[in-house]
Amino acid sequence: MARKKVKLAFIKNDVSRKATYKKRKKGLMKKLSELSILCGVEICAIVSSPYDIEPDVWPSAVGVRRTLARFQSMPESDQSKNMVNQENYLSKRIQKVEEQLEKLRKENRDKEMREIMYRCLVGEKLVIKNMSSVDLYDFGRFLETNSMEIRNKIYALKKMRIYSSSNNTSKPN
Amino acid sequence: MARKKVKLAFIKNDVSRKATYKKRKKGLMKKLSELSILCGVEICAIVSSPYDIEPDVWPSAVGVRRTLARFQSMPESDQSKNMVNQENYLSKRIQKVEEQLEKLRKENRDKEMREIMYRCLVGEKLVIKNMSSVDLYDFGRFLETNSMEIRNKIYALKKMRIYSSSNNTSKPN
DNA sequence: GCAGCTATTTTTAGTGG
């Protein structure tokens, strides 16, 4: 699903088949994890491939057997309260770290916008011309939400320039 | 993953949890199908949810039993060798996210320094005066490691200013 | 509750080191 659309058929090329397998297995495991965490459902999966001698199992041999047991309609229940706790604990940590990440990303974006602003003030007219459309869009939004602050800033800067240029002969060269 | 980023945590709202479950189960089944077709591997999955009385299985009850039979016929030690349990999987993700965080922090630092630089160029003399000693130290290091780039930048900026100010009457006011 | 819509996020095919 990228760069090129692939046909839904066995990939003949050994190298790319293996590469695809590894990438997609990873993605699949992530999806399994997300579904079980988001919705609190019991899932198991087994992937037997020629690339790994042993099959990959989700979430664990025990979990698989447990879910299998239910599948075969034989009641057998909770032995892994412990695991659920760990799961909760770890997903909370992920959540926390991802929140930090998100915050930092926002800050980062803001700093970028500030840099662009200053570069404009400094006279780099090309800055905006060379921005990608996505960045331009963001910059527009940034300007909207910060217009007051920026106007004040620009005003202050102009005053400073006027002051400094009337002090020393600012005649270009 | 759309309209809004969702936190990786149990969805408390019953309605949206069910909706998410149905959408994601569909997506998961599609992914399972694609992986098995593209790479010719044997996969099975079982999803037991409170929303469906019968668990959903992929690819079919027969296929599941076949894969499971193979899985169960191997010694237990082998079964758990390749186990991808929540704990391992999630801690790997945490690790990765924390790496991203670190990278972003570095970028952030860099952007701050750039902002300071531009603010200096723009004429805000007070910037440096008001910096904390820690920041000043960092800024010094930033200047050292980027001096060449900065010198070039400043040179270019000076030329631009001269050009633009000799073009339009840059008389203050 | 469910089916369809899209803005947005996430996944991934191809690529180069």
Place this chain on the structure above:
DNA sequence: GCCACTAAAAATAGCTG
């Protein structure tokens, strides 16, 4: 073979009828 990157493709959260 593995990792990081990026453009393109796919999945999906929140909405609407």
